[in-house]
Ligand SMILES: [Fe+2]
């Protein structure tokens with residue numbers, strides 16, 4: 001169980017390490033100040049029906065109660081140790097995992113932790129105004145649940161920085177509170193985390209697509225030879241699953257509502273559907289294309305010597321490393337992996353040493369997982385008898401990193417000229433008019449059990465509560 005009588009709830013025996021405890025207690029007011037400045041807008045007096053982890057087992061993760069968000073107990077939780085865990089891949093395979101950071105990997109590991117840590121407060125900043133246009137109390141509560149957990153993920157990374165990286169780590173922990181999503185002078189590290197999340201459709205796409213990047217990054221870090229990082233990420237993954245649920249079910253409810261109106265009005269005409277106050281399916285597809293393409297860039301270049309080094313050194317594994325049937329070392333020339341390439345105005349597949357293609361492999365794992373979600377969405381129009389289906393665009397569509405950065409690719413995977421792209425990209429990406437339309441639907445709907453017109457109610461409420469439960473109380 002986690003001790004909640006301490007200032008910082010934790011299961012890492014913080015009181016047994018006074019220097020570390022004091023350092024984190026000094027960081028805590030800065031975090032709360034950041035939350036006050038950049039956390040959910042205007043929410044400080046609400047009582048929100050939130051899940052707070054009271055233990056790291058499944059039962060301990062399912063504790064629900066009303067909480068005022070600034071009083072949420074952000075804590076430090078590591079998944080249980082696996083006893084004599086051994087390193088599962090790379091040149092140290094078979095050796096015991098590390099409880100301390102080896103000197104030669106110190107700066108690389110710090111960089112990995114800071115980059116992951118930076119995404120957590122970034123998403124809170126990106127989502128901070130959404131509470132003002134929540135389509136229901138249920139959705140408002142889910143937004144806040146995601147936000148407090150992203151705040152906790154920041155704590156998870158800051159704990160590692162403080163506990164294992166000395167003074168540099170403490171400085172990085174401060175800097176994590178200084179960068180701001182979208183700020184010209186002090187932007188967040190990764191581009192996708194500097195984009196706006198201006199409306200609830202963007203929020204649901206973000207949690208479906210971009211939080212899923214989080215899932216795959218965290219999963220590959222749960223393989224790490226640095227055991228505290230592995231255990232931290234294992235606990236974070238359990239929270240990430242809820243974020244992706246919010247996104248997938250959110251978009252599913254929008255599709256459901258649009259299909260209901262399509263049936264009522266017997267039309268698929270976007271203009272008529274928009275006039276009826278719902279989001280036409282082609283617009284949903286454009287938002288999907290946008291979030292998919294900018295999130296795809298987060299995995300990095302197809303060929304990466306950094307990713308190869310992380311793997312060889314045991315810092316970051318592959319997704320599901322222990323379920324893979326090979327030598328877990330990926331020596332050059334033995335294992336190959338297919339990556340896309342552009343040659344002579346054509347997109348081709350090129351076989352390269354698997355070790356150099358780990359970014360691409362993780363991106364492919366993410367795409368497979370997304371595809372399964374898309375297929376679940378597609379059952380909704382099918383149930384209504386509409387022959388419309390969502391499709392992930394080609395990998396090369398609208399990319400800014402890697403082999404596709406310098407070319408234009410259609411969602412179907414055809415290379416095209418700059419002129420043709422200029423001419424046609426509005427068919428594939430949300431236009432200013434599309435965004436304005438979506439924005440025009442956003443209005444607060446806060447009566448218990450009521451939902452904005454553009455989204456269907458969920459099939460069930462949170463923690464077996466009814467859908468019309470008062471998930472947020474305003475004081
Ligand atoms: Fe997170």
Ligand SMILES: [Fe+2]
Pocket residue numbers: 150211214239240243
């Ligand atoms: Fe998340």
